[in-house]
Amino acid sequence: KAVLGICLGSQILARAYGADNLLGAAREFGWHRIGVTAEGRIDPLLSALGGEFTIFEWHADTFSLPEGAVRLATSPVAENQAFRIGRAVYGTQFHFEADTSVVEEWKADFPETITRIAPGWLENHTELAARHGDAADAAGLAIARAWVSLIERQEIVMLSQASA
Numbered sequence: 001k002a003v004l005g006i007c008l009g010s011q012i013l014a015r016a017y018g019a020d021n022l023l024g025a026a027r028e029f030g031w032h033r034i035g036v037t038a039e040g041r042i043d044p045l046l047s048a049l050g051g052e053f054t055i056f057e058w059h060a061d062t063f064s065l066p067e068g069a070v071r072l073a074t075s076p077v078a079e080n081q082a083f084r085i086g087r088a089v090y091g092t093q094f095h096f097e098a099d100t101s102v103v104e105e106w107k108a109d110f111p112e113t114i115t116r117i118a119p120g121w122l123e124n125h126t127e128l129a130a131r132h133g134d135a136a137d138a139a140g141l142a143i144a145r146a147w148v149s150l151i152e153r154q155e156i157v158m159l160s161q162a163s164a
Contacts, residue, residue, distance in 0.1 A: 002088040002151050007059055010083075010091030017066035017085055026078035026093075028057035029118040031132035034081050034094060040072035045090055045146045046082060053139040054132050056098040058106075060117075063093075088150060096140040100133040 005013035011021050031054050040046040062078040065071055066085060073082035073092075082092045098106070107114065107125055114122055121128070 003090070004147060005091040006097060007093060007095055008061075010093050011061055011063045013089065013091045014063035014066050014069075014080070014083070017069065017089075019064045019066040019069075022062045022064065024060050026062035027060040027117065028075070028077050029059075029114070030057065030121055031055070031128060031136050032057045032075060032077075032094070034073050034075050036073050037071050039070045040082065043070070043072050043084060044150055045084070045143060046072050048142045048146060049139055054135040055094040055096055055139050056103055056136055057094050058098075059093060090147070092143070096143040099137045099140055100129055103129070103133075 003013065005011075015021050033052055034055055035052050036046050036049055040049075041051065057078075059078070063080060065080050065083060069083040069085045071080060071083055072090075073094075075081050078093050081094055082090070084090050095102075107122065111122060
């Protein structure tokens with residue numbers, strides 16, 4: 001089965017495969033640059049992104065890499081930004097689903113939390129969104145399309161195996 005864990009979901013997925021959760025070890029909030037590993041550059045989920053991309057982050061916790069997992073992306077703060085186990089189990093620490101409209105909603109819904117964890121971010125949001133939003137939106141859309149493509153191929157393989 002194809003499985004995708006995003007942010008806390010990636011932490012839970014890593015834990016389910018025997019890794020450790022590292023609480024409070026990696027605070028990232030806002031748009032950040034993520035490096036794609038050599039393995040990530042050839043992986044179907046991230047291969048369209050080149051060597052690095054900008055994406056939205058909102059986490060304080062991270063995880064160790066599960067045994068047998070392949071690290072696909074990394075950052076200076078959270079080494080394990082994306083991983084794959086087997087053919088179709090993926091975890092991403094970053095929020096590729098958080099396009100600029102989602103970030104705008106989070107800004108409106110959680111101003112006290114954002115002010116506490118990222119002082120000054122709300123005041124600088126407009127400039128930050130103008131500088132990073134389009135690139136992050138494009139990267140997130142590329143990842144989402146790649147994920148859907150993986151699911152479609154997984155279903156095709158499962159159907160062809162079932163009919164054999």
